[in-house]
Amino acid sequence: MAQWYKIYHHLSLLFLLFFAYRQIKVVILFSKFFSSSDPRNSEPTENEVIVESTLAQYHSEAFPKGVINCCQHLTIKESKKDIVVKGEIGFPCQTELDELSHQLTKAINKQVVIDLTLLVMPIKKHDIADVKNIIAVASGKGGVGKSTTAVNLAVALQAEGARVGILDADIYGPSIPLMLGVKNEKPMSEDGKSMIPVNGLGVEAMSIGFLVPDSDAAVWRGPMASRAFDQLLNETRWSELDYLIVDMPPGTGDIQLTLSQKVPVCGAVIVTTPQDIALADANKGIAMFDKVNVPILGLIENMSYHICDNCGHQSFLFGEQGGVDAAKAHNVPLLGQLPLSLAVRENADQGLSQVIENSTGQIAQQYLKIARNLAGQLFLTKDKRSPDTPDILIKEV
Numbered sequence: 001m002a003q004w005y006k007i008y009h010h011l012s013l014l015f016l017l018f019f020a021y022r023q024i025k026v027v028i029l030f031s032k033f034f035s036s037s038d039p040r041n042s043e044p045t046e047n048e049v050i051v052e053s054t055l056a057q058y059h060s061e062a063f064p065k066g067v068i069n070c071c072q073h074l075t076i077k078e079s080k081k082d083i084v085v086k087g088e089i090g091f092p093c094q095t096e097l098d099e100l101s102h103q104l105t106k107a108i109n110k111q112v113v114i115d116l117t118l119l120v121m122p123i124k125k126h127d128i129a130d131v132k133n134i135i136a137v138a139s140g141k142g143g144v145g146k147s148t149t150a151v152n153l154a155v156a157l158q159a160e161g162a163r164v165g166i167l168d169a170d171i172y173g174p175s176i177p178l179m180l181g182v183k184n185e186k187p188m189s190e191d192g193k194s195m196i197p198v199n200g201l202g203v204e205a206m207s208i209g210f211l212v213p214d215s216d217a218a219v220w221r222g223p224m225a226s227r228a229f230d231q232l233l234n235e236t237r238w239s240e241l242d243y244l245i246v247d248m249p250p251g252t253g254d255i256q257l258t259l260s261q262k263v264p265v266c267g268a269v270i271v272t273t274p275q276d277i278a279l280a281d282a283n284k285g286i287a288m289f290d291k292v293n294v295p296i297l298g299l300i301e302n303m304s305y306h307i308c309d310n311c312g313h314q315s316f317l318f319g320e321q322g323g324v325d326a327a328k329a330h331n332v333p334l335l336g337q338l339p340l341s342l343a344v345r346e347n348a349d350q351g352l353s354q355v356i357e358n359s360t361g362q363i364a365q366q367y368l369k370i371a372r373n374l375a376g377q378l379f380l381t382k383d384k385r386s387p388d389t390p391d392i393l394i395k396e397v
């Protein structure tokens, strides 16, 4: 009997221990759940609500649908010192975000920091290593300022936070080395097979102008020029670029058509002046990209107006509104208008850029706006994370 009692006693002790262990586990689980809960589960502060609704309602050319719609993993947290907005953004727009945080800081009277990490996604699959997106800058007509615009656009995209390269596709008249101030540099090679691009104004660059004297390339026949371009395109070792800008040769002939098929661009930008003759050629450029199914991201009107240094009078040397009308007619965005300016011309000749030389000036601000509009347009129309991408709802029937 005593033996049975002992067994019974041990069993009930074991049961009690097991029960206690289960209870402890449940308590641990609960405490874990609560300690890992999102601090935002608590009510947002008044200031956090103001910041959130301002970001949601803010509209500009680059943000036609508000800032929040273009962000992922957004958190807004107020501390004693400041209000910090964190998360990811899909296109470069740092200067606009800085201005927005400045305005919010003034309105709320407390430091607002908008600290969004840029994450550009590749739009189109291709074989060019370490390049996310390739954008062609083209013009139907020579001399409208395509290369000048391409260089300033590359510098502006970089100032907005992106990693940028520029490929000079104009084998017969390369001007990128001069405009980036690296005319006498040569690309290096570590393996004897690929070339490391030259860095000018903070932008990685590759051009036939680095490899042979201009006079040599100018007399090359078509196949030779084409082989040289293939080499530049496929044998350059870019370093993790968000955007590679391709400065296309002017015109809409066979060379340009072949290039626009050969380069895996995710979109093209057309540079034009407001002059009728340039616009007629810009139309041809748009038609050429349509033919090869390359989307037009927008039009840039260069030399739109001139402001007199002495009296400040604005004159429209090449006509008025031409680019605006052409953009409307083709249903493409007008990304921006640039003045005919002595500073732009002098900078181009000296390998400088207004975006760096006078970053708060009117011309730099125009280039920065065009850069944001361009990258924003690519994000809005082609990125899976865009608010314009329809949500697919799968319903059981």
Ligand SMILES: Nc1ncnc2c1ncn2[C@@H]1O[C@H](COP(=O)(O)OP(=O)(O)OP(=O)(O)O)[C@@H](O)[C@H]1O
Residues within 6 Å of the ligand: 139, 141, 142, 143, 144, 145, 146, 147, 148, 149, 170, 173, 175, 249, 250, 302, 303, 338, 339, 340, 341, 342, 344, 345, 346, 348, 349
């Ligand atoms: N907004 C501007 N204001 C003043 N000068 C400009 C402007 N844009 C370009 N230029 C000048 O116009 C000339 C032609 O510019 P650029 O070489 O960029 O044109 P392009 O269209 O690329 O020409 P190409 O047909 O030779 O490729 C250059 O001297 C350049 O400095």
